[in-house]
Amino acid sequence: MQVYFDNAATTIMDTQVIDEMADTMRNIFGNPSAIHSKGRQAKAAVELARKNIAKMLRCNSSEIIFTGSGTEADNMALRCAVNDLGVTHIITSEIEHKAVLDTAKSLESKESLNVSYVKLDIYGKADLKDLEVLTKKHPGSLISLMHANNEIGSLNDVKAISKIARENQCYFHSDTVQTIGHYPIDLSNWDVDFITCSAHKFHGPKGVGFMYKNKSLKIRPIVTGGGQESSMRAGTENVTGIVGLAKALEIANNGIQDKIRSVQAIKTYFINQLEEKIVGTCFNGDITPEGGLYTVLNVSLPPSEKSSTLLFQLDINGVYVSGGSACNSGAIGSSHVLKGIKHPDNRSVVRFSFSKYTTKKEVDYAINKLKSLI
Numbered sequence: 001m002q003v004y005f006d007n008a009a010t011t012i013m014d015t016q017v018i019d020e021m022a023d024t025m026r027n028i029f030g031n032p033s034a035i036h037s038k039g040r041q042a043k044a045a046v047e048l049a050r051k052n053i054a055k056m057l058r059c060n061s062s063e064i065i066f067t068g069s070g071t072e073a074d075n076m077a078l079r080c081a082v083n084d085l086g087v088t089h090i091i092t093s094e095i096e097h098k099a100v101l102d103t104a105k106s107l108e109s110k111e112s113l114n115v116s117y118v119k120l121d122i123y124g125k126a127d128l129k130d131l132e133v134l135t136k137k138h139p140g141s142l143i144s145l146m147h148a149n150n151e152i153g154s155l156n157d158v159k160a161i162s163k164i165a166r167e168n169q170c171y172f173h174s175d176t177v178q179t180i181g182h183y184p185i186d187l188s189n190w191d192v193d194f195i196t197c198s199a200h201k202f203h204g205p206k207g208v209g210f211m212y213k214n215k216s217l218k219i220r221p222i223v224t225g226g227g228q229e230s231s232m233r234a235g236t237e238n239v240t241g242i243v244g245l246a247k248a249l250e251i252a253n254n255g256i257q258d259k260i261r262s263v264q265a266i267k268t269y270f271i272n273q274l275e276e277k278i279v280g281t282c283f284n285g286d287i288t289p290e291g292g293l294y295t296v297l298n299v300s301l302p303p304s305e306k307s308s309t310l311l312f313q314l315d316i317n318g319v320y321v322s323g324g325s326a327c328n329s330g331a332i333g334s335s336h337v338l339k340g341i342k343h344p345d346n347r348s349v350v351r352f353s354f355s356k357y358t359t360k361k362e363v364d365y366a367i368n369k370l371k372s373l374i
């Protein structure tokens, strides 16, 4: 048996998405910038995808800028805020995705910009009192705090953060890469400046995402060299990927509450089984259904002889997991997120992440393998 528990790293593509993309590849090959019918056909496919995405997120089509990844979208949000909005201070946290952390550090080293890191609680959630203090000290900053952490799943309160941002004239970017397609996101109800998305996290294709930018903001492109994306991102559009993204989001949003309930039930079953079968297991991050992403479970296991090779042993046994985030897999204990929540170094950490395709039988298989290895 092979069981895939690494859905926070990436997900298997939905067959309907593959079919729609294959159709697009076969039938739509024009360059969307070309003025003849083949070009106009491709442009129409991109614009239809944009319109559908905007409708699902309840924002304007003009607020969606397609990118080549979630990483690029995060880069764009931070770099545009500094280049075009007069931001000289970024308030973020030590457990953001590297797409945010490394970009903030790179801007700090080159521009006249400073970065502050908000305090975190034991679950890795932003301490809102500290955020208030920081925003009062640095009005006009960019706050960049993720909606859900990709390693431990803890959710930040986006509405409470945006309230603090607005009270202190700050801009607000939230990395929503782990939550778009997982929760119904209604931007007419969220007061944010930027959010970011990556299609491969919800059964769509890799190498395509977008940045939502509030229409009130005037920003300039990071990638220059053409007028695509309303002159916001140069380069011939990934028409097939964009069509796939829109289709994947449509499928993800369809019956989303039922999916949340059934995947959360799998996660709860996983937690209960672990507690019963592997004594000494603890969980990192907020594991309550209200406070934690239902697709992610980060587990600290009791030390054992096999700790150092646990991920490898699980792999040979057909259980595919990560040690932290995908880029940290294999390097148990070295994750910046676990350091950020002061996780003790002597325990092995495994991130199990689920999707609508995960079954109880797969959970039983993984737990039995884990038990036999520990």
Ligand SMILES: Cc1ncc(COP(=O)(O)O)c(C=O)c1O
Pocket (backbone or CB within 6 Å): 008, 009, 068, 069, 070, 071, 072, 074, 097, 099, 146, 148, 149, 150, 175, 177, 178, 197, 198, 199, 207, 209, 325, 326
């Ligand atoms: C929270 C978060 N932000 C950004 C990214 C980067 O997205 P992409 O893989 O599309 O570059 C990821 C992917 O792991 C993520 O989990």
